Each structure stands twice: as C-alpha cells, then as structure tokens.
Amino acid sequence: MRTKAPYRNSALWLVVPCLVLLLFSFAIPIVAVVNYSVHDVFSGNTFVWAGGYWYEHVLSSSTFWDTLGRTFLYAVLVIAIEIPLGVWIALHIPRAGRQSSFFIIVAAIPLLIPWFIVGLVWKIIADPAIGPLGVSAVALGTFYDLNSPIIAWAVIILADIWHWTGLVVLLSYAALVAIPRAYYQAAQVDGASRGAIFRFVELPRLKRVLIIALLLRMVDGLMIYIEPFMITRGGPGVSTTFLSQDLIQTAMKEFDFGEASAAALIYLLIMLALSWALFRIMTAADD
Amino acid sequence: MTEPHVPYHRRRIVPLLYAAFVLLPLYWLFIISFMTQEEATAGLSLVPQKPTLNNYLFILTDSGWAMGFVNAAIYTSINVALSLTVAIPAAYAFSRYRFLGDKHLFFWLLASRMTPSAVLFLPLVQLYSEIGLMDRTIGVALAHCLFTVPVAVWILEGFFKNIPVELDETSRVDGRGGAAFAFQVLLPVAAPGIGVAAFFCFMASWVELILANALTTTEAKPIIAVLFRAGGPLGFVHLPILCAAGVLTILPGLGLVYFVRHYLASGLSMGRVGRM
Numbered sequence: 001m002r003t004k005a006p007y008r009n010s011a012l013w014l015v016v017p018c019l020v021l022l023l024f025s026f027a028i029p030i031v032a033v034v035n036y037s038v039h040d041v042f043s044g045n046t047f048v049w050a051g052g053y054w055y056e057h058v059l060s061s062s063t064f065w066d067t068l069g070r071t072f073l074y075a076v077l078v079i080a081i082e083i084p085l086g087v088w089i090a091l092h093i094p095r096a097g098r099q100s101s102f103f104i105i106v107a108a109i110p111l112l113i114p115w116f117i118v119g120l121v122w123k124i125i126a127d128p129a130i131g132p133l134g135v136s137a138v139a140l141g142t143f144y145d146l147n148s149p150i151i152a153w154a155v156i157i158l159a160d161i162w163h164w165t166g167l168v169v170l171l172s173y174a175a176l177v178a179i180p181r182a183y184y185q186a187a188q189v190d191g192a193s194r195g196a197i198f199r200f201v202e203l204p205r206l207k208r209v210l211i212i213a214l215l216l217r218m219v220d221g222l223m224i225y226i227e228p229f230m231i232t233r234g235g236p237g238v239s240t241t242f243l244s245q246d247l248i249q250t251a252m253k254e255f256d257f258g259e260a261s262a263a264a265l266i267y268l269l270i271m272l273a274l275s276w277a278l279f280r281i282m283t284a285a286d287d
Numbered sequence: 288m289t290e291p292h293v294p295y296h297r298r299r300i301v302p303l304l305y306a307a308f309v310l311l312p313l314y315w316l317f318i319i320s321f322m323t324q325e326e327a328t329a330g331l332s333l334v335p336q337k338p339t340l341n342n343y344l345f346i347l348t349d350s351g352w353a354m355g356f357v358n359a360a361i362y363t364s365i366n367v368a369l370s371l372t373v374a375i376p377a378a379y380a381f382s383r384y385r386f387l388g389d390k391h392l393f394f395w396l397l398a399s400r401m402t403p404s405a406v407l408f409l410p411l412v413q414l415y416s417e418i419g420l421m422d423r424t425i426g427v428a429l430a431h432c433l434f435t436v437p438v439a440v441w442i443l444e445g446f447f448k449n450i451p452v453e454l455d456e457t458s459r460v461d462g463r464g465g466a467a468f469a470f471q472v473l474l475p476v477a478a479p480g481i482g483v484a485a486f487f488c489f490m491a492s493w494v495e496l497i498l499a500n501a502l503t504t505t506e507a508k509p510i511i512a513v514l515f516r517a518g519g520p521l522g523f524v525h526l527p528i529l530c531a532a533g534v535l536t537i538l539p540g541l542g543l544v545y546f547v548r549h550y551l552a553s554g555l556s557m558g559r560v561g562r563m
Contacts, residue, residue, distance in 0.1 A: 005383060005384055005385050006381075006383075006384060006385070007384070007385045007386065007436050008384040008385070008386060009320045009387050010386075011380040011383070011384035011386045012380070014376035014377055014379060014380035015376070015377045015381070015392060016375070017372070017373040017376065017377070018373040018436060018440065019377075019392070020397070021369070021373050021429075021432055021436060022396065022432065022436060022437075024429075024432065025399075025407075025429060025430055025432060025433050026398075026399045026402070026407070026413065026433055028410070028414055029407045029410035029411050030407075030409030030410075030415060031408055032413065032414065033406065033407075033409075036409075036410070046344050051479065081473060088301070088463075088509040089301055089302055089305045092298055092299070093302045094299075101308075101548050102550075103302045103305075103306065104311050104542055104547065104548055105548055106305070106306045106310065107309070108303075108551060109309060109310075109313070109537075109540075109542050110309060110540065111490065112490055112493075112494070112537065112540030112541065112543075112544060113494065113533075114493065114494045114495075114496065114511045114533075114536050115494055115495075115496055115537070116496050116511050116515055117316075117511075117514075117533040117537070120314065120316070120514075120529055120530070120533055121312050121315070122312065122321065123393070124312075124314060124316070124526070124530075125307075125312050129316070129328075129330060129331075130327065130328060130330055130332075131331065132311070132315060132328075132331060132332055133331070135331040137337050140464070144320050153516055154440055157402070157423060162309065162312065165305075166309070169305075170551065174367075206482065207298075210315045219400075219401045222403070223403040223404070223405070225405065225497065226405075227497055243405070244403055244404070244405035244497075245405075247403075247405040247406070247496070248408070251409050252550050254453070257409065260409070261409075263465050264403075264406040265407065266408075267403060267405075267406060268402060268403070268406050269316060269456055271401050271402065271403065272398055272401060272402075275394075275397065275398065275401040279394050279397065283390070285468035
C-alpha cells in the first residue's frame with residue numbers, strides 16, 4: 001500500500017509552465033472556434049452575429065449525423081477487432097529473451113510510420129493492378145472492386161488493424177510481463193486450466209492497460225483522417241468520409257468557418273465526454 | 288531454464304504470422320522504392336528487375352525534398368526538448384503531491400491530446416499568423432506540444448511514482464534541494480522514463496500531418512507535407528519516389544526504437560503496469 005501523497009498547493013507552480021504552453025495553443029484556439037461558431041464569417045475577418053443558427057443547421061443536417069454515425073461505426077469496428085486480437089497475440093509472445101525483443105520492435109514499427117505513408121502503403125497493397133492484395137483478389141476471381149463501399153471499408157479497416165494492433169500488443173505485453181511468477185505457480189498447483197488462468201490471473205492484470213488501449217484507440221479512431229483519405233479519398237460517394245475529413249473540407253474548400261466550427265465543437269464535446277467517462281473508470285480502477 | 292512456470296501459449300506461429308502481416312506490406316514499399324515508374328506501375332512484382340537508386344538520389348539532391356527532412360527533424364527535436372522541459376516538473380508535482388484541482392488538471396492535460404486536430408487547425412493558423420509563428424519550425428513544434436506534452440506528463444508521472452519518496456528525503460537531508468536535486472538525483476534515476484517519454488514525443492511529432500501541413504507554407508514544410516502535396520490521394524504522381532521518401536521517413540523511428548526496446552512496452556502503458 002502506498003501512503004497518500006502529502007497535500008501541498010505550492011506544487012502547482014511546477015505545473016504552471018506546462019499549463020501556459022498548452023493554454024496558449026489549446027485555450028485560445030478553442031475560444032476562437034466558439035467565436036466563429038456563433039458568427040457568419042466572410043473572408044476570414046468579417047463577422048456577422050449568427051447566434052445559434054450554425055448549431056441548429058448542423059444538428060438538423062442529416063449529413064452531419066450520417067458522418068458522425070459512420071465515424072462511430074468505424075471506431076467501434078476497429079476497437080472490437082484490434083483489442084481482442086492484440087491481447088491474443090501478446091499472450092503468444094515469449095516473456096523474455098531475444099525473440100521477445102524482436103516481436104516488440106515489430107509491433108512498434110507501424111506506430112512509427114507517418115500516417116500519410118501508412119495510407120500510401122495500403123493504397124499500393126490494395127491496388128488491383130499492382131498491389132499484392134488487389135492482384136491476388138482479382139486472380140482468385142473474388143469480388144474485388146474498390147468502388148464498392150464494402151470493399152473500401154474492408155481495406156481501410158484492414159489498414160487500421162495493421163497500423164494500430166501493435167499498440168494493444170505492446171500494452172498487453174507490458175501488463176503480462178509484470179505478473180509475478182508465483183501467481184502462475186499457485187494457479188498450476190490448483191490445477192487451473194489455461195482458460196481459467198487467463199480469466200482469473202491474467203485478465204484482472206490486463207484491465208488497466210485495456211482501459212488505456214480503449215481510450216487511445218477510441219479517440220484516435222474517432223479522429224481518423226489521413227489513411228482513409230489516402231486510400232479511398234472518402235469514397236465511393238461519401239461512404240468512407242469521416243468527421244475530421246468533413247470538417248477540414250467544410251472549412252478549407254467551402255470556407256464555411258461558422259458551420260465547420262459549430263460542428264467541430266459538437267465533435268469536441270462528444271470526444272471530451274467519452275474521454276472523461278473512460279478517465280473516471282480508469283482512476284476508479286486505480287483505487 | 289527459461290521461465291518454466293509461465294505458461295504463455297507455446298504456439299510461436301501466432302506472433303510469427305503477425306510479424307509477417309506487419310512486415311510484408313513494408314516489403315513492397317521497400318522494393319518499389321528501387322524501381323522505375325514504368326516498372327512500378329506495370330503490375331505486381333516480387334523483386335525489382337533493374338534496381339535503381341535514382342529515386343533516393345532525386346530526394347537527396349532536390350532542395351525541396353531534402354529540406355523537408357531537415358525541417359521535420361528540426362521541429363521534432365525542438366518539440367522533444369520543449370515537451371520534456373515543461374513535462375518533467377509537472378509530472379514530478381503530480382507524482383509527489385496533491386494540490387488544488389490536481390485530478391482535474393490531469394484530465395484537462397489529456398483533453399488536449401483528445402482534441403482532434405481538425406477542430407483546432409483553423410484558429411491555430413490564424414493565431415500563429417498574428418504573432419509571426421506561421422511557416423516556422425518553432426511554430427509546428429509549439430503546436431505539436433498539444434499532444435506530446437500530455438503523453439510525456441502521463442508517462443513520466445508513472446515512472447516518477449515508481450521512484451521511492453525516500454530518495455527525495457535523503458537528498459533534502461544532504462542539502463540538495465531544487466535544481467541540485469533535479470539534476471543530480473532525480474533525472475539520472477529517471478533516465479529510462481525520460482528516454483521513453485522523449486521517444487513518444489518524437490514519434491507523435493514525426494508522424495503528424497494535419498497541423499504540420501496547415502502551419503507551414505514554403506520555408507518550414509516537412510517532408511510529409513511535401514509528399515502530401517506531390518502524391519496526395521489524387522493518384523500516384525511518381526510512385527517510386529514517394530516510396531523512397533516513405534522508406535526514409537521510417538528509418539529514424541526504427542533507429543530509436545532499438546534503443547528503447549526494453550522500456551518501450553512499460554512506457555507505453557504509462558509506466559504504471561508494474562504497480563497495480
């Protein structure tokens with residue numbers, strides 16, 4: 001048991017530099033976004049008061065809800081695949097030695113690659129003329145058409161699995177390595193099956209890292225932009241257009257700062273609410 | 288004797304298949320980077336017929352592309368230095384004391400990591416234009432602090448918590464306070480944690496595109512934004528050159544990951560897995 005940390009308000013001074021830095025690049029822009037969202041903005045510097053107009057506009061727009069729904073579907077799908085898959089792979093990695101180093105580095109590689117390059121790699125792999133996945137699918141005669149929403153989704157989900165399963169592997173592996181050997185010995189003395197060891201010895205120790213994985217994967221899944229944009233350009237139609245891409249297009253191509261900002265704030269509130277809920281679950285798990 | 292009592296699944300085939308799944312797509316990125324445009328777009332190939340270094344030569348001799356790497360390296364380095372400078376004292380405070388609003392502050396730090404760049408990029412461009420930070424590497428480094436600082440604080444807080452408080456007390460008795468304690472006692476002990484935090488800051492800043500692209504126009508354009516412009520989703524402008532640049536962007540991360548491999552996993556779980 002750790003003793004409770006002492007109470008000392010002057011420790012706040014140690015946090016001040018960090019807060020100043022973040023407030024500068026976070027709070028000021030957020031205030032600006034709020035300001036845009038209640039105005040009609042012309043050529044970036046003429047503001048006409050619009051009140052709640054943009055919020056009503058966004059909330060009553062079926063495009064916004066469709067895009068939000070697609071973005072959530074995407075995040076839920078990748079989490080549902082990557083978390084169990086990552087845990088399963090981590091369970092099979094040896095807990096010590098050279099081989100474990102090798103697998104750790106392999107799991108880390110996709111995380112180190114610029115997102116644009118991840119998109120490029122999967123655009124190549126999925127290409128029906130030059131990519132191994134596309135060419136083999138065509139050669140096997142399976143239905144393979146990147147203009148079909150199902151295939152486009154399958155490819156971007158596969159790319160996401162490739163990109164982010166390593167994160168779950170690394171997190172789970174770290175938790176598994178930290179389990180004292182005595183726990184396993186005790187379980188073996190009791191004659192526990194492999195399944196029971198996982199359920200009663202390993203899973204409880206994985207709980208905390210899995211909440212971290214869930215938090216990170218959920219947030220990044222909901223922010224997804226570059227990889228689908230590179231691979232499918234958001235198409236066919238709008239079937240792989242997600243919220244970030246939609247916002248950037250509304251702001252940059254249509255110059256609707258007001259609309260983009262209202263949508264951005266709604267998006268932000270959803271993200272913060274979800275993060276707060278998971279953060280509370282995580283701190284509750286700590287105590 | 289290797290860990291006789293830890294019944295990890297013996298089927299080594301599972302991680303081997305995973306390794307193949309990760310490495311195979313990169314194999315094509317690698318081989319295409321040695322091809323000519325004609326060969327790359329002719330069809331699926333397993334090995335380059337006439338390997339050429341021209342794509343790499345083009346990147347390293349074209350000032351726009353070569354400077355792209357330099358710019359990215361500069362802002363990434365500034366970002367790592369800046370992030371660690373502010374994150375180390377903050378993480379120490381969170382790990383050792385309770386103070387007014389500490390739990391809320393910790394969450395709001397993370398909130399900036401949870402905020403999509405798509406929400407912030409427009410006002411950031413305006414703010415940075417007003418104060419002369421547009422198209423400068425320092426500007427990108429500052430903007431990237433939004434997601435590197437929270438992660439650095441989180442990782443370092445975990446590592447600091449694992450350092451016994453007795454160490455602080457002994458130093459105080461020895462007459463080492465403040466800066467002397469930080470530089471002579473705390474930082475050397477926390478070196479692995481600082482290394483891992485630096486690694487994650489580097490990684491987050493290096494892979495990011497939205498802010499790096501929005502905040503630069505010509506002078507400070509990073510390689511990723513140069514690539515995005517040259518070979519965005521509109522098509523393969525010159526595929527082998529894009530692939531060669533891709534290979535080059537992977538190398539720094541690959542080099543660094545080797546050094547932190549022993550601490551990587553626990554660092555990613557924010558240094559906390561060992562004390563649940």
